[in-house]
Amino acid sequence: MNSPSETTTSDGSRPPVAAGTTAGTGGRDPARRKRVRRDQTVPPWAFVVPALVVYAVVVLYPSLAGVVYAFTDWSGIGGFSFIGFDNFRTLLDDDRALESVGNTLMLTVAVVVVQNAIGLLLALGVNTTIRSRSLLRVIFFAPAVVSPVMVAFLWKYVYNPENGAGLNGILGAIGLGGLRQDWLGNPSLALWSVAAMVIWQYAGYSMVIFLAGLQGVPVELHEAARIDGAGTWQRFRYVTWPLLAPALTINLMLSTIGGLKLFDQVYAATNGGPGTSSETLSTVLYKEAFVYGKFGYSTAVALVLALFVAAVSLVQLRYLRAREVTA
Numbered sequence: 001m002n003s004p005s006e007t008t009t010s011d012g013s014r015p016p017v018a019a020g021t022t023a024g025t026g027g028r029d030p031a032r033r034k035r036v037r038r039d040q041t042v043p044p045w046a047f048v049v050p051a052l053v054v055y056a057v058v059v060l061y062p063s064l065a066g067v068v069y070a071f072t073d074w075s076g077i078g079g080f081s082f083i084g085f086d087n088f089r090t091l092l093d094d095d096r097a098l099e100s101v102g103n104t105l106m107l108t109v110a111v112v113v114v115q116n117a118i119g120l121l122l123a124l125g126v127n128t129t130i131r132s133r134s135l136l137r138v139i140f141f142a143p144a145v146v147s148p149v150m151v152a153f154l155w156k157y158v159y160n161p162e163n164g165a166g167l168n169g170i171l172g173a174i175g176l177g178g179l180r181q182d183w184l185g186n187p188s189l190a191l192w193s194v195a196a197m198v199i200w201q202y203a204g205y206s207m208v209i210f211l212a213g214l215q216g217v218p219v220e221l222h223e224a225a226r227i228d229g230a231g232t233w234q235r236f237r238y239v240t241w242p243l244l245a246p247a248l249t250i251n252l253m254l255s256t257i258g259g260l261k262l263f264d265q266v267y268a269a270t271n272g273g274p275g276t277s278s279e280t281l282s283t284v285l286y287k288e289a290f291v292y293g294k295f296g297y298s299t300a301v302a303l304v305l306a307l308f309v310a311a312v313s314l315v316q317l318r319y320l321r322a323r324e325v326t327a
Contacts, residue, residue: 066299066302066303067299067303069295069296069299070087070088070296070299070300070302070303071083071084071085071087071296071300072296073086073296074295074296074299075293075294075295075296076289076293076295077293080296083296087296087297087299087300088300088304090297090300091297091300091301091304096276096279096284097281097284097301099276099279100272100276100279100280100281100283100284101281103191103276103277103278103279103280104259104260104262104280104281104282106191107191107194107195107198107259107262107280108256108259108260108262109259110192110195110199111195111198111199111202111255111258111259111262112252112255112256112259114195114199115198115199115202115203115206115255116206116248116251116252116255118199118203118206118207119203119204119205119206119207119209119210119251120206120207120210122140122203122204122207122210123206123207123208123210123211123213123214124210124214124236126140126207126211127211127214127215137207137208137211140203140204140207141204141205141207141208142204143200143201143202143204144201144202144204144205146201148201148264148265148268149264149265149268151197151200151201151265152197152264152265152267152268152269153268153269155193155196155197155200155269156184156268156269159183159184159193161180161181161182161183161185167183168180168181184269184270185274186274187274187275187277188277190270190273190274190277190278191277191278193269194265194266194269194270194278197265197269198259198262198265201265202255202258205254206251206254206255209247209250209251209254210244210247210248210251212247213243213244213246213247213248214240214244214247216243217239217240217243217244221239221243222235222239222240225238225239245320245323245324246324248320249317249320249321249323249324252316252320253313253316253317253320256312256313256316257309257313260281260305260308260309260312261281261282261305261309262280262282263280263282263283263286266278266279266280266282266283267282267283267286271283272284272287281301281304281305281308282305284301285298285299285301285302285305286298288301
């Protein structure tokens with residue numbers, strides 16, 4: 001018995017195919033069916049427009065309003081008048097703001113270098129066949145999901161010089177009492193103490209990204225290098241490290257941006273003190289707005305910070321992307 005696609009006329013020939021149809025397709029144009037199927041996958045505007053409206057109200061409008069307020073003397077209440085670039089001139093003459101720029105840069109460099117170095121070492125350690133590797137990954141990553149403010153209060157307890165169970169107590173118990181310090185009260189140590197708590201919290205985050213990169217390295221390359229006589233360091237230097245370039249780019253970008261706009265831990269742990277020794281640009285703009293009521297000046301500081309973060313990130317991204325190509 002002939003199938004429907006093999007139907008013939010009484011003289012053995014196939015019946016003529018109507019214009020706009022194709023044999024074996026049930027009289028439907030395949031191109032038209034593909035077009036209909038493709039149109040059905042396009043999300044309706046009814047789902048897109050609400051998201052765009054929310055984004056415009058929550059993100060775009062405040063951002064554009066902040067740019068406008070940066071050129072005004074707005075105090076947060078009532079009207080305002082445009083004063084041109086006076087806020088930016090004040091910023092250049094503000095010793096506290098200029099000192100905060102240096103603190104922000106030093107804090108960022110410390111966080112970026114140490115956090116990623118520790119994250120890489122942790123990733124190499126748990127990317128092995130040890131039986132506890134899954135548990136260790138969870139333990140190392142756990143601080144990253146804790147609130148930064150909670151982490152700051154936890155480390156204030158650890159740093160408390162009067163706390164016998166804190167860092168000073170541990171140093172005294174192991175015979176290193178001479179190293180005990182007022183970690184958050186000493187102007188020369190406060191900034192680095194904040195950096196330590198940030199590194200402790202986010203080193204596991206960097207570890208996860210590096211671990212994903214390590215697991216993407218083909219095992220065959222290591223086996224070939226081992227057969228050629230390459231040692232552990234040589235395999236890491238010439239096989240693993242070049243293939244970790246994308247993961248390194250992501251980690252450096254995230255840690256740099258996070259360090260430049262760091263606020264929560266600094267404000268909760270030291271409030272920028274003692275004095276201005278741990279002040280950052282983020283804490284300066286917060287205080288100018290909500291302590292001194294200079295919203296126009298604070299938005300100018302925020303605009304400078306945003307442009308600075310964007311510029312540093314773009315330069316860093318271009319360099320790291322170029323390195324990925326040559327690695």
